[in-house]
Amino acid sequence: MKRSKSRQPVKINSGSMADIAFLLLIFFLVTTTIITHQGLSNKLPPEITDEQPIHDRNLFKILINSQNKILVEGKDFESYEKLQKQVKEFVLNSGVDPNLSVSPQKAIVSLKVDRGTKYDTFIQVLDAIQGTYYEIYGERIGITAAEFRKLNSSDAADRTRYLEAREGIPMNISIAEPSKI
Template identity: 55%
Template sequence: MRRYQRRKTEINSSSMADIAFLLLIFFLVTTTIQSNRGLSATLPPYAEKPEFAKLHDRNLFKIHINSSDRIMIEDAPFEGFDRLHIDVKKFILNYGNEPDLSESPKDATISLQMNRGTHYKRFIEVMDAMQGVYYEIYGERVGISSSEFRNLDLKLADHKAKYDAGREGIPMNISIAEPNKIN
């Protein structure tokens, strides 16, 4: 008995690193880092027959996109996204000043009317531009940039307060109409 106790038994662990490497490489190869980035949106509730909200024409900012991805804004030709950005911002923050723009930011609605053949890419471009206007407005109200506003962490109390203050009274009214077949 004594003879065995004196001897130190040791497991050779030099191959441990090799085993770990093998596993590491396996997981490296199989990992797909998933991106959860995108444009967030909330859909309206389902209705069998969609009700047509009675909106005064001045509170609607109509954007049409046809099947060849051409854009028409308020029945006028499209003049680039920079111009659209300015126009939409003026429309939302009109507060009843101009007779043909919105009565209040609460009532202001951006209506996207598309064709079934419109490409998703074009829709995302327009949607992106519209959300950009809203985020810019929200950011300006609390004194931060639009990208800072988008990245507010709602779990933190001061961020949540900024988020709520920014959105107060200005809902993001972007309505996506059922696409029509002809056009």
């Protein structure tokens, strides 16, 4: 039998394909919320604490009252830069100055807030303290604080550097229970 028609390549009109894909794309673009699993990490103290008396020199006290006024070691707060400098001196004192910490292991930065303190102020101060610690860690292995924060703990090489930097200097930030009015 002879075919009546010579076979022609079948063409599917795919011109609108891009439009359909665009529509879908826009839908996902609009609905996407990139989740933010990031923030300042902190470890709360265990509930039952057999509190050992901490020597006053090993404690760096920061108080924030309900008017968001900050008191650093009994003196008025001036700037975050100064606070960071003070914390650094305090942690790395290693017994030199009799008013500052005996050793980095024993140094505790205590942050005490009031019930009426604004959360934002608390975060800013905590941010400053953690920044100081990261700076200290970074300096020990010759990188900046930002680079230190980006070290990936699942990567073996990064992990050894991370542990090397943190060796002997724990991040002791104590968030004390707030005073009740």
